[in-house]
Amino acid sequence: MASKLLIAAAKPAINGELSVLSMSDEQIMNQIYATHVHADEKFDADSLFVVVENVLKRATLIVDNVVMGTQDHLENLEDKAPKASFSPPLCTLKQLSSEMACKAPGEEIAHKTTMSILNKLSTYSWDAKAVLTLAAFALDYGDFWLLAQLHSSDQLAKSMGILRRVPTILKRPVLQKYGKEIVEVNNLIKATLEVIESIFELEKLSIYDTKDVPALSTAMDRIPVDAYWAIITIVACMTQMCCLTSDENKRQELSPFAQKINITLNFLKMQIKLCHQQIDELEAYRKLKKLLRTPTEIMEVFKALVFAKDNVQQLIDGSTNKLVSIDVLKKKNVVLFLSGLDVSIDEISILKPIYDGIRKNEQYKIVWIPIVEEWTDDLRKKFEILRNKMPWYIVQYFSPVVGIKFIKEEWNFKNKAIAVVMNPQGKVEHPNALHMIRVWGMKAFPFTTIAEETISSKGFLMESIWSDSNPNLNAWIQEEKYIFFYGGKDNEWIQQFTKKATALANDPVIKGARISIELFCVGKGSKGEDDIGILGHFWNCIESFFFSRTHKKTDSDPLTQEIQKLLSYKNESGWIVLSKGSRVVATGHGTTIMKVLDEFEKWKGYAREIGVEICFKEYHDKLIEMDRPCCRFDVPITAGKIPDHMKCPHCPRVMETFISFKCCHLDGALNALH
Template structure:
């Protein structure tokens, strides 16, 4: 047993020396050799560290930063008061210098798998006296420190001169650039558009309550994907809600974030609901009303046909012609 242990230690020491010299390629290195390198960095010290408090603070940062990202990029209105905060122990004192050192290791290195491995080993060496749980908590906290700081500057960047100057040093980009990183169709959801975009178009009115599942929404995804390059076709979601509440508004925001097509937004009673129920037999289950460019209804409910045939049979299912009048469409959704 002692012989095996000595061989393992010898192999570990040799692999570490080779890694330092750059003689090993991490992409071809066996898993057990990588694990040996990792274990070699760990010193079973008796150091006490409050990893739970650090993780609680880190979780608070990441939760709020994620909401801030949604606000800046997608334009949603997050409710920060609903974020549950976890309190660290009053005696907790974070190791700021260690966090800064780890942050520098992660942020100031070039990309690439081999460099990432070297960075990982460097971080593990810096954290050799911590428990494995503390190593994980400290590394995540170092990321959260930069991530939270970055998005806080983004939030203040447009109105605070100090934040603007700090943003220059942090290479912070403007709002317009963040928007360009995301799919233009998704951003299009958050723009208020005129009814003119539907004029002389074939329109699919996707009508449902807010009690709709992701599976039901996904029914129209292949249809949308098949038609997104065809300008003469548009999909519009009309949510049917008798009485709006704060909870229903939150649910509406969540649902619309899942839909890449046009959406009718309203938070007051709509007369058209009676028409939808009476003329199109809407009973809280999703329906798809197909209208041609002349504002004539070609199909009062093609939802189940789309469910079974998807976008490949769109034209056959719809039977639509060529050309929606502004008055015809607007009258039906008011």
């Protein structure tokens, strides 16, 4: 509970007990809940509040005119109408009025009176308890000030006024003497009316789920305490009016109640404002989801996703550094590049060849949308550095809550860059084409799910990883040579494998069969030095290919299983990929692969007859059958939509799911741009 914020200046303990005005919300809640049975008493509380509001707005205006000398006209007030069928609970109101009348001043008496009222209203809802008490007060307060207004012009009002002691208050010396105290009561009633109005508004908002409107939960939890403070304040005001009309020296101290009720009112207003903000976001989110289900034009979808209501901004053209209208996207296919400000150089570089490939085609555009929850000066500086590295269109300081929520929940954005492809109608053609762009580049154009299925069905081509970065490797691929791609965490294993694989490649049997085998150590530069950039690029491509293959498939095909096995070896001492040209033949764990090489003499004769490819794979598979390694496959949470289940690449069982936390400082391709 937020009670401690609402505690007024503490008063001394009364008879050794804690002062009511110093009690916490929790202490008050414990007491008042004992009075609340259940809310099954049904009556039209809304209509009663409408009538009470009409009475008190006019009565308080009369007080302002009479006591403070204002010139506001009652005719300017607009009354609300209750339901035609409304029948006020008069007997209950009279009982409550009697309960509050002629009480001695003092906070402990006010508390006891409030508890008595709550006991009488135990079967009513909390908002009903508050408005019934206020209505009982309004009967007397409205009657008193109506007679004060009419007593000079109406004989009946004059006589009634005498019975109600109206002349006692209206005598000029008395009015001057008690004017400040009368205004204090009047202002406190206005504030209490607002508190109860706020409680009613919260009750109307309770049709929303608190999961969707979190601020509603906090406010609704406090309603019983807020109702208590409204009722005890009304009781105190009634006591003060009795003291004033009796012209006695006794007074009810109202300032502590005023402090409580004003803090309560400010809290309610703040929570209601927050509720409306969250409801507006909820409705906008629902509207955005509906728009994305039945899109008609990319511009409408883009505006709803990126900009707050009625706040459409221009885009930055990264190629000219000038601002342009979002009309440049009209009737275009658009690749939305979504990332945080920790986007890496690697991720930006992936899109540059795509930009170069499509910029002559006016039907395709790329737009960077930086996902930032809250902008700061430092983040703006970082944004400026990043956007200068991008030649495509850029959204400035994107931050609409609705758009970010949609991107995270519907497009599975988890702070890792994604590329959402949309057609001219605003329909999503691919929820994240970055995986296939990383692997195939412009060969995957136009980057739709259909294009992905088509190109991924052709298999994984090793040249897709290396491009033109290694001329020797490209030549080997072109010549359809066997290539061992290998690496691992253990340098000793790498050295042993290099030695044994080189011996295999140079074996007379292999040479005599005109079988050409080359070695490529992944993670090593041209001079043999460690190159974490190459290593990071390799694993990014392998992961991207895997996610492309599993995007819609439920059962893994042989190639996907090989890639999955390779990913499970990523953090092992050693691993290999054997390819023939650009085609993947097999993958293997360092331990079993070393056994295959150690036992080369047992199968090299068959290699000459049926080829290295078949012999190597069959011998390796037999070793796995005898000593199947436990398979672990780490799927980054930032990968987007993760398959519901995954089969083991070594056996037909479904793999168990675990959660692990890992930091890879050595993955050079993921180094963020600072």
